[in-house]
Amino acid sequence: MGVPSNERLPVVTAAQATTELVRSLKNRPLLAAGASLALLGGAALAVGPVFLLGRIVDLIRAGNGAQTLPGLLSIIITCALGAGLLNGLGHTLLGTLAARVVAELRERVTHATLSLPVATLENAGRGDTLSRVGPDVAVLSSASRGALPTVLGASLMIFVALVGMATLDVRLALAGMAAGPMYVLAVRWYLPRAAPRYRELRHLEAEYLNDVVGTVEAVHTLRSYGLEKQRRRQLTDSAAAVRRQAIDSFSVFTRFVARENRAEFIGLAALILMGWLLLRAEQVTVGDVAAATLLFHRLFTPIGAILAVTDDIQKAGAALVRLVGVMRLAADAEPAQPGREKETAVEIRVQGLHHRYPAVEHPAVDGVDLHIPAGSTLALVGATGAGKTTLASLLAGSLHPTEGEITLNGRSIAEFDESQLRALVSVATQESHVFAGTLRDDLRLADPTADDTTLHDALKTVGVQEWVQSLPEGLDTRVGEGGVIPDPALAQQLALARILVRDTPVVVLDEATAEAGSAEAGVLEAASQAVTAGRTAVVVAHRLDQVCAADAIAVMADGRVIEHGTHEKLLAAGGRYAELWDAWSTGREEEMR
Structure with missing residues (x-):
């Protein structure tokens, strides 16, 4: 917001x-x-x-x-x-x-x-x-x-x-x-x-x-x-x-x-x-x-x-x-501190997290406590304005909490400088952008040292290798303004490919598959799961079918986590998540008729 x-x-x-x-x-x-x-x-x-x-x-x-x-x-x-x-x-x-x-x-x-x-x-x-x-x-x-x-x-x-x-x-x-x-x-x-x-x-x-x-x-x-x-x-x-x-x-x-x-x-x-x-x-x-x-x-x-x-x-x-x-x-910013050995698995803990935007009466995040084990996926669901995006931004380090603490492997996120944090966390949002230049340049923004093999592997993983092969010059084809302009779903897949190229242990996907229509939903969902596999992931879900495979689901309302558990556990509880699931399932059935 x-x-x-x-x-x-x-x-x-x-x-x-x-x-x-x-x-x-x-x-x-x-x-x-x-x-x-x-x-x-x-x-x-x-x-x-x-x-x-x-x-x-x-x-x-x-x-x-x-x-x-x-x-x-x-x-x-x-x-x-x-x-x-x-x-x-x-x-x-x-x-x-x-x-x-x-x-x-x-x-x-x-x-x-x-x-x-x-x-x-x-x-x-x-x-x-x-x-x-x-x-x-x-x-x-x-x-x-x-x-x-x-x-x-x-x-x-x-x-x-x-x-x-x-x-x-x-x-x-x-x-x-x-x-x-x-x-x-x-x-x-x-x-x-x-x-x-x-x-x-x-x-x-x-x-x-x-x-x-x-x-x-x-x-x-x-x-x-x-x-x-x-x-x-x-x-x-x-x-x-x-x-x-x-x-x-x-x-x-x-x-x-x-x-x-x-x-x-x-x-x-x-x-x-x-x-x-x-x-x-x-x-x-x-x-x-x-x-x-x-x-x-x-x-x-x-x-x-x-x-x-x-x-x-x-x-x-x-x-x-x-x-x-x-x-x-920028010139006066503190130089990057010597990096520690690259983390391969990151556990996230959240304690008493609050965040309030200036001049806004309601807190966007209000007293959240979470534990995300290393290598697991947490899905955030809730109505618009529930605080999902703000919580995701806090976990990514894009925002600073008003109160409370976030730790990565026991170390406060506030102790990381910008370069260290970016080496740990990658973010993809609904607003994906295709940068003007060659497709190779676009992907290598995530890692300038990546070779073509790494790029092709990432593209294949997110399901766009055939599209790349159809381009007149392959990775050297100009994309974005002045070149081939991918449709929104394809742009999201390229954004996910950049995350794979960057290869950080933590990923935050803020409705990163929201642009998918019914035809592309399965492809984008598969790409999203490939990106989160083996990584600590926070996924802000656009459709509830995206959260079924998550290790845990947090249901948010008014900045609070009101329910937490697996898909099966929350359905059995018959609470807010079960209501959302029933409403979504009914709407989906009507669309398919």
């Missing part, structure tokens, strides 16, 4: 995120230098015509424009063409650089996410996890294509224009720089207010996504508890929180723009006044003042461009600190 997160994945400071970004840029010095030089040259050529226009004004006032005007116009055209070419080259190089940096960050974040303990991700909530590897990366990628070229190009244009004004007359440049303090004050007012607002916006969007995903996944549980209205209110409140935060963030941005406009007015007014005073003193020409005024006015466009993407920059910054936070968390 998806639930609200109670511990977000961490974020880092802006300085730490910048350090990570600079490190990625340093790995590509030629691209970074080439893009910067090309854009700088383009900016220089772009302001060149402004100086020439000032020269034209002075020549016309002196009555000499007729002779030199054609030559100056040709130079202006040449500058414009050169600026276009250099800017195009600079944007191409910058786009390539940004794409490679974002691709590297995406790969590192994905790798870091997959390296984190499952319990950490579950505790943070699926929404927070999905938003970091999905929307956050998308925001950063979008900013790298749009905001980054805009900001860099505009910044270089501002720099070149200010230098150009200084070459005309330092006093004109100083007058224009009267806007500087106003800009600084505006930025200093904006950044401390905007950054936390945009970070909170990203967090709220992640929480909303978590609520949506959790609602879709837990719809049957919510209905069984009659929580539809409560959950609907929660979704409405979550969406409203995102909307309020977005409006608040943008309102700060609009006030920032107003302050920037005042700075532009002050700078232009100061420049015109200084130009008038210098003209009266005959210390500059009309052309100099005209050129300086045009240069300053030209700053409005790059400054406006930067303001236009400030919202995107803040969103990208908020996304970056979240992405680097995941990378740092």
Whole structure:
């Protein structure tokens, strides 16, 4: 059941995120230098015509424009063409650089996410996890294509224009720089207010996504508890929180723009006044003042461009600190402890187990005690929302119990690090996924060292060897997106084959054969039994015919184990399991008529 997160994945400071970004840029010095030089040259050529226009004004006032005007116009055209070419080259190089940096960050974040303990991700909530590897990366990628070229190009244009004004007359440049303090004050007012607002916006969007995903996944549980209205209110409140935060963030941005406009007015007014005073003193020409005024006015466009993407920059910054936070968390994780000799048989004991999801009134698991002998199979049955999946997740180590203890061969499951636990326990759920790539690659995700003999044995055991032989390239056939897409039942068989390849002593099957229709039920059930044979197994049953061969059956209701025993013993007891069996048997007979 998806639930609200109670511990977000961490974020880092802006300085730490910048350090990570600079490190990625340093790995590509030629691209970074080439893009910067090309854009700088383009900016220089772009302001060149402004100086020439000032020269034209002075020549016309002196009555000499007729002779030199054609030559100056040709130079202006040449500058414009050169600026276009250099800017195009600079944007191409910058786009390539940004794409490679974002691709590297995406790969590192994905790798870091997959390296984190499952319990950490579950505790943070699926929404927070999905938003970091999905929307956050998308925001950063979008900013790298749009905001980054805009900001860099505009910044270089501002720099070149200010230098150009200084070459005309330092006093004109100083007058224009009267806007500087106003800009600084505006930025200093904006950044401390905007950054936390945009970070909170990203967090709220992640929480909303978590609520949506959790609602879709837990719809049957919510209905069984009659929580539809409560959950609907929660979704409405979550969406409203995102909307309020977005409006608040943008309102700060609009006030920032107003302050920037005042700075532009002050700078232009100061420049015109200084130009008038210098003209009266005959210390500059009309052309100099005209050129300086045009240069300053030209700053409005790059400054406006930067303001236009400030919202995107803040969103990208908020996304970056979240992405680097995941990378740092994975890097700071404790290294795997030296593994003990591989376990061949594992006994599981559960004592006083409780688990309650945050913001959920009812406990999902409430005081469970179990003993699963090594090599035996325990089937969990019960109505939707009884707590079967939560108990299975606790036994697999995917969730941490609120109270109580789980031991594997007498050792608390809390003492195992992630790598040790994964070497002991394999999990297959109803939501099987076929990974894009060759069938060999898909299977070897479970064990990269597995040879073809091991793969074929696993495929044969789960009953798909004939299907593999029918593929055009056998194990080298591409499956998943862009290749052969197996039907749901076949995808489940491949998931079970991966468990065989991994060969752990404990397996947890959470409705792993639920996708089977009547035609595939027998095949999937046989595959499931082959996977659990000789292993300690916990099976969350979708159909009651799956549990008959189990060594023990635990019937759950409201998070508790209300009955426990073999199939025959529970039928003879005439309790809840017997009622479920009678109802299921009657329904099956009606289907077969």
